Amino acid sequence: MLYDIIIVGGGPAGLTAAIYARRSGRTVLLLEKEGFGGQIAFSPRVDNYPGVPYVSGAELAEQMLSQALALDTDTDIGTVCAIRNENGVKTVLTEEGDSYTGRCVIIAAGARHRQLGLPGENELIGQGVSYCAVCDGGFYAGGTVAVAGGGDSALQEALLLSDICETVYVIHRRREFRGDVEKQKRLFARENVRVLTPMNITALHARDGALASVTLADAGTGAERELAVDALFVSVGMVPALGAFADVLPLTNDGYAALGEDCISPAAGIFAAGDCRAKSVRQLTTAVADGACAALSACRYLEVT
């Protein structure tokens, strides 16, 4: 089947694009590699999405997916590894060996967690190093944990961990935190939260194959100390998941799709939307805005070709 629009990535941007494209009468295939809903499915609490004062991320993701499915969006699971663009037809290939054809492709592949880049970090994933408190926090209930980072996600992770852990160290390389001020107030008021700034984590130390401590270096003086922890939750930003699409999209130096708000790329019929696009704010609201813009740009492209 030749789809009008193939969407790569089933997060908020991709799901919104599917809803808009189906409501415009276009045939749509939505491809997702892991779980529909994207990053927000890992958030225990979303309270900044207009019209929905409080909802869990998983529930919001489920509602977005239900809405797309109710509009007869086709879906499939697969990791897209390449897009071939020949004679106006896009062939989308997956690592699993499947291929799909469409007249347009919207790349809404989002972003994934950035690592600290320390020796041993990869080996200790699941053994004390984690990038997701919702997923792994429960393993360290009652323990001593650290969160590395100063943005919204780091604050959210630390809040969640402080509900279940005895002590939560929040380690940030700057004195000021970038994340939401309300979240900062809630977090720093908690008795089991200790803020360590301005500090860099310079080494990870394991005992019996699991993380036992980290080395902290004062960002000003360089003075080092060792901090014993049961787990380290790394929340130092995201990197865009566009490695497979560098040949069809213009990318910024840090790997984001260098496209404007209309989400249109120089390659006819290829669009990019959501957290993978270069922009200053990466939130649900901006992801769904991109999904709508990309779908409507794709519909306009289909009308004139």
Ligand SMILES: Cc1cc2nc3c(=O)[nH]c(=O)nc-3n(C[C@H](O)[C@H](O)[C@H](O)COP(=O)(O)OP(=O)(O)OC[C@H]3O[C@@H](n4cnc5c(N)ncnc54)[C@H](O)[C@@H]3O)c2cc1C
């Ligand atoms: C813990 C956490 C809490 C957050 N809390 C909030 C909040 O309270 N409020 C708020 O506004 N925002 C919040 N955010 C940010 C928000 O979740 C993101 O801005 C939003 O999910 C971005 O949507 P997206 O669709 O662009 O990308 P993503 O959500 O990253 O979705 C991209 C999807 O594409 C899939 N994918 C990637 N590559 C491929 C491929 N090659 N083939 C197939 N599929 C692929 C991924 O598996 C993923 O499902 C939070 C984020 C996190 C991590």
